[in-house]
Amino acid sequence: MHHDDFKFEPVPGLPEALPEDEHILWQGRPSTMRLAREAWKLNWVLGYFAILTLWRIGVSSTQVPLNEAAWHGLPFVLAAGLAMAILIAMAAVQARSTVYTLTNKRVAMRIGAALTMTLNLPYVCIANAAVQERRSGHGTLSFELTGDTRLSYLMTWPHTRPWHFARTQPALRAIPNVARVAEIFADAAETRVSTPQVTRISPVADPIAAE
Structure with missing residues (x-):
């Protein structure tokens, strides 16, 4: 290494x-991705944003057509992408700075x-x-x-x-x-x-x- x-x-x-x-x-x-999932709870964060996205689309669909309501969920999708990038970046920094050794x-x-x-x-x-x-x-x-x-x-x-x-x-x-x-x-x-x-x-x- x-x-x-x-x-x-x-x-x-x-x-x-x-x-x-x-x-x-x-x-x-x-592993960067495993650390992001296990320590930084990446899957839980993405699940949270997925629920928010579906909720926003569901609420909007009661007032506008579904294809238009889908666009109302876009801000939550973008926020989820930003959160994912931040968590993966932090996990990558931690993984790179870490070395485990068994003697x-x-x-x-x-x-x-x-x-x-x-x-x-x-x-x-x-x-x-x-x-x-x-x-x-x-x-x-x-x-x-x-x-x-x-x-x-x-x-x-x-x-x-x-x-x-x-x-x-x-x-x-x-x-x-x-x-x-x-x-x-x-x-x-x-x-x-x-x-x-x-x-x-x-x-x-x-x-x-x-x-």
Whole structure:
């Protein structure tokens, strides 16, 4: 992938170079149209304007012939087209500025169009993951964090699991082939969590060694 807008990144989508023992397993970004539909509710907005158009034509048809009444719905059709263009443009900007990354140690999310930030979610800090797949194969992979970690819903939206306001769950939104991405995450997380963590202690701090 090419990220000309972020040439200062040592690794595309990441704020710093990866350690020697870490490597990228997958990178991707949201689908613009899926993000417009799921996050910006494009279909609902177009449905709203469709109802307004039919209502206006129906009201006008009681006073003028139907072919003339149809022209009375034109302003609503034009408004719907403008609204669609705006929503798709905003979704495109968000999709272009987003890079999701899975490594063998963490989930990294470079998000934000105006204010860019990177979320680093080590696998050991993720309690559960949920996947929602659409018929097209696109979908959302969300993460429930452990401990007292709290994220702002407004700061991370739309890269969150919808309607989970009390405990924000960061999510990879509207990504293609979400089932495969979920498999990559599950395998990497299981390997990382099951890896023994060795902590070195001073002999003086060990009661047995101190005797």
